[in-house]
Amino acid sequence: MKKKLRVGVIGLGLGRHHLAGYVGNDEVDVVGIADVNGELLRTMAQEYHVPNTYTSYTDLLKSQPDLVSIALPNYLHAPATIDALKAGVHVLCEKPMAMNAAEAQRMVNAAHGNKRVLMIALNNRFRTEAQVLKKLIEEDVLGEIYYAKTGWMRRRGIPGAGTWFTQKARSGGGPLIDLGVHMIDLTRWLIGNPKPKSVLGATYAKFSDTEQGVIDVEDLAMAFIKLEGGISLIAETSWASHVPSEGAYVKLIGTKGGAEIIGDKLTIYTEMHGQQVDITPAYTPRAWADCIAAEIAHLVTCIRDKKTPMSTGEQGMEMMKILEGIYKSADQGKTIKIG
Amino acid sequence: MKKKLRVGVIGLGLGRHHLAGYVGNDEVDVVGIADVNGELLRTMAQEYHVPNTYTSYTDLLKSQPDLVSIALPNYLHAPATIDALKAGVHVLCEKPMAMNAAEAQRMVNAAHGNKRVLMIALNNRFRTEAQVLKKLIEEDVLGEIYYAKTGWMRRRGIPGAGTWFTQKARSGGGPLIDLGVHMIDLTRWLIGNPKPKSVLGATYAKFSDTEQGVIDVEDLAMAFIKLEGGISLIAETSWASHVPSEGAYVKLIGTKGGAEIIGDKLTIYTEMHGQQVDITPAYTPRAWADCIAAEIAHLVTCIRDKKTPMSTGEQGMEMMKILEGIYKSADQGKTIKIG
Incomplete structure (x- = not known):
C-alpha cells in the first residue's frame, strides 16, 4: 500500500473547506491545522479528528508535512508559502497568489529552488x-x-x-x-x-x-x-x-x-x-x-505521479x-x- | 396661419422613412425628393404625392426648400450637407454624420457660416x-x-x-x-x-x-x-x-x-x-x-421656434x-x- 501524503492546513477561514476536502480524500492524512483563532482551531480539530493543532504555522511546518494548504489573509500568502517551500513542503496556496507580481516571483523561485510543487487554488477551473x-x-x-x-x-x-x-x-x-x-x-x-x-x-x-x-x-x-x-x-x-x-x-x-x-x-x-x-x-x-475537493484530488494525484498541476505558480504570477x-x-x- | 416649412428628402433608401415622417407632419409640405434610382423615385412620389422628383440632389436644392433630410450613403453626407447649407437650407443628416471628424468639422462650419440648422438623425434618442x-x-x-x-x-x-x-x-x-x-x-x-x-x-x-x-x-x-x-x-x-x-x-x-x-x-x-x-x-x-416621426417633429418645432435641436452638429462631430x-x-x- 502506497504511503499516504501527510498534509496540513494553514488558516481555517476559507481553509476549513480545504480541510474538508483533504479529510474526504483517501490518499492523504491530515496531520495538523494552524490558525491564530484558538477556538476555531479546537472546533475544527474536533469536527475533523485532526491530531495536532498550532497557533503558529511555523510550528506546523516543523512537523514536516508533505503538503500544506495556505488560506491566510492575502498579505501572508507569500511569506507563508515561501516558508513552507523552504521547509521542503508542497503548497496549495489560495488565490490571489500574492499581493503583487514581485511576491509571486519570489514564491515561484522558492518552489523551483526547493524542488517543491506550488499550485494556486483557483477552484472555478474545477x-x-x-x-x-x-x-x-x-x-x-x-x-x-x-x-x-x-x-x-x-x-x-x-x-x-x-x-x-x-x-x-x-x-x-x-x-x-x-x-x-x-x-x-x-x-x-x-x-x-x-x-x-x-x-x-x-x-x-x-x-x-x-x-x-x-x-x-x-x-x-x-x-x-x-x-x-x-x-x-x-x-x-x-x-x-x-x-x-x-x-x-x-x-x-x-x-x-x-x-x-x-x-x-x-x-x-x-x-x-x-x-x-x-x-x-x-x-x-x-x-x-466539491470543486475544492476536486482541486485537492488533482493536486494529490499530481504530487503522487510527479506531474505538474494544471494551475501553476507561473500562471499565478502572470x-x-x-x-x-x-x-x-x-x-x-x-x-x-x-x- | 403660419407658413409651412418646404422640405425635401435626398436619398430614399433610409430616406423613405423620413419622407413618411414629413408627410405625417402638419407643419411641413414635402416639395421634392431626390434619388439616383428613378424607379424608386417614381414609386415614392406616387405613394406620398410628392410634386417634384430629382435624380440629382443639386437640382432639388435649386428649388430652394427650407429643410432637407440627407440619407445618402455615408461618403456623401458631408458634400451633400455642405451643399445644402451653402444653399441656405436647414439639414437633417442621417448618422453617421460623416466619414471622419475633419468632414464633420467642415459641416459644422458650413452650418455656422450660413446660419442654418444642422441636426444629426439619431433616432434612438427618441x-x-x-x-x-x-x-x-x-x-x-x-x-x-x-x-x-x-x-x-x-x-x-x-x-x-x-x-x-x-x-x-x-x-x-x-x-x-x-x-x-x-x-x-x-x-x-x-x-x-x-x-x-x-x-x-x-x-x-x-x-x-x-x-x-x-x-x-x-x-x-x-x-x-x-x-x-x-x-x-x-x-x-x-x-x-x-x-x-x-x-x-x-x-x-x-x-x-x-x-x-x-x-x-x-x-x-x-x-x-x-x-x-x-x-x-x-x-x-x-x-x-414613430421615433423618426418624433425626431422630425422635434426639428420642425426647433426651426419654427428658432431653438437648437437636441442632436447638434457639434455633438455629431464629437x-x-x-x-x-x-x-x-x-x-x-x-x-x-x-x-
Whole structure:
C-alpha cells in the first residue's frame, strides 16, 4: 500500500473547506491545522479528528508535512508559502497568489529552488461547466477565440468591513483581487492561458462611506486586457454597485462558435449544417465544496505521479502581473504594458 | 396661419422613412425628393404625392426648400450637407454624420457660416424607454454615473455585401460606424454628453470570406472609451459574431442607482428606504418609424421656434472623433487621446 501524503492546513477561514476536502480524500492524512483563532482551531480539530493543532504555522511546518494548504489573509500568502517551500513542503496556496507580481516571483523561485510543487487554488477551473467548455474548446468547437468578456458583479457584498479584506495593506485590493482574479483566470485558462500584453483599467470607490470600518480598496474595477494573438478581454467586478443580482459570467467569441457561462449554465452559439444553433450541454453542476475537493484530488494525484498541476505558480504570477497592471493603470490613467 | 416649412428628402433608401415622417407632419409640405434610382423615385412620389422628383440632389436644392433630410450613403453626407447649407437650407443628416471628424468639422462650419440648422438623425434618442430614462437621470435617480456599457451585437447581419455599406471608402467602416454610433451616442446623451478623453479599441474581420462581394470593413469592434469626469464606457458592436440573437443595450451604473435598457425594456436598480429594488417603468415603446416621426417633429418645432435641436452638429462631430479614434486605436494598437 502506497504511503499516504501527510498534509496540513494553514488558516481555517476559507481553509476549513480545504480541510474538508483533504479529510474526504483517501490518499492523504491530515496531520495538523494552524490558525491564530484558538477556538476555531479546537472546533475544527474536533469536527475533523485532526491530531495536532498550532497557533503558529511555523510550528506546523516543523512537523514536516508533505503538503500544506495556505488560506491566510492575502498579505501572508507569500511569506507563508515561501516558508513552507523552504521547509521542503508542497503548497496549495489560495488565490490571489500574492499581493503583487514581485511576491509571486519570489514564491515561484522558492518552489523551483526547493524542488517543491506550488499550485494556486483557483477552484472555478474545477466547475463542471468550465471543464465541459474547456474540453469543447480543445476540440476546436469555438475555432480561434478573439473576443472575451468576463465579470463578477455583486450588487451589495463588501466582505466584512474592517477585516483584512477591505484594507489594501493586507488584501492588496478589493473585488478585482478577490473576485476578478477568479474570472480573469477562468477566462484565460479556457482560452489556453494566452500571455497578457497590456491592460487599461479603472477602479472606483463609491460605497466606502456606507459601510463600517476601514475600507481603502476599490468597490468596482474594470479593464480592457489585451492578450497575445490579438485577443481582447473585457473584465469587470464589483463588491457593491447598482446592478441586477450578483452574477458571474464568461463570454467567449470565436471564429467557429461562441460560448457563455452565466452562473452554472453553459450555452454554445454556433452553426450546424448552415443553421445557427444554440447548444446546451447536459451536465450536473458541481457544488462549490466539491470543486475544492476536486482541486485537492488533482493536486494529490499530481504530487503522487510527479506531474505538474494544471494551475501553476507561473500562471499565478502572470495573473498577478495583470491585476497589478490594472491597479497601476487605474492610478496612472494610462495603458500598462505587461511582460 | 403660419407658413409651412418646404422640405425635401435626398436619398430614399433610409430616406423613405423620413419622407413618411414629413408627410405625417402638419407643419411641413414635402416639395421634392431626390434619388439616383428613378424607379424608386417614381414609386415614392406616387405613394406620398410628392410634386417634384430629382435624380440629382443639386437640382432639388435649386428649388430652394427650407429643410432637407440627407440619407445618402455615408461618403456623401458631408458634400451633400455642405451643399445644402451653402444653399441656405436647414439639414437633417442621417448618422453617421460623416466619414471622419475633419468632414464633420467642415459641416459644422458650413452650418455656422450660413446660419442654418444642422441636426444629426439619431433616432434612438427618441425611443420612449430612452426618453423615460433621460428624464429619470435628469431627476438624479442614478446619482453620479461612473460606469457604462453599451452594445449592438448582431449574430449574422452584414448589410448587403458589395453595397456601399461594406466598402470602407464609401461607408467609413463597418458595424462601429453603422450601429455603434447609435448606441455610443445614446449612452453619452443619457449621461449628459460628457466629452470624450481617450479611446482604446480593437476591430476584427472574421466573416468577410463567407459573404459575397467586397467587404473591407470590420465585422466586430469594441472599445474602452474614457469620458470626462472619470466615466468609463465599454462599447461593442458586430454585424456577425457567434452570440445570442441580435441585441442592443445600454447599462449605466451610478452612485444612487443603475439602469439597463435591453431592447425596449428599461429597468432601474436602486434602493428604496434601505431596500434594494428593481423598478420597471410603465410605458408603451414607440415603434421605429414613430421615433423618426418624433425626431422630425422635434426639428420642425426647433426651426419654427428658432431653438437648437437636441442632436447638434457639434455633438455629431464629437461622435466622429470617438469613432475615428477607435479605428485609429485598433490600427495602431494603442490609446488615442481625443479633443
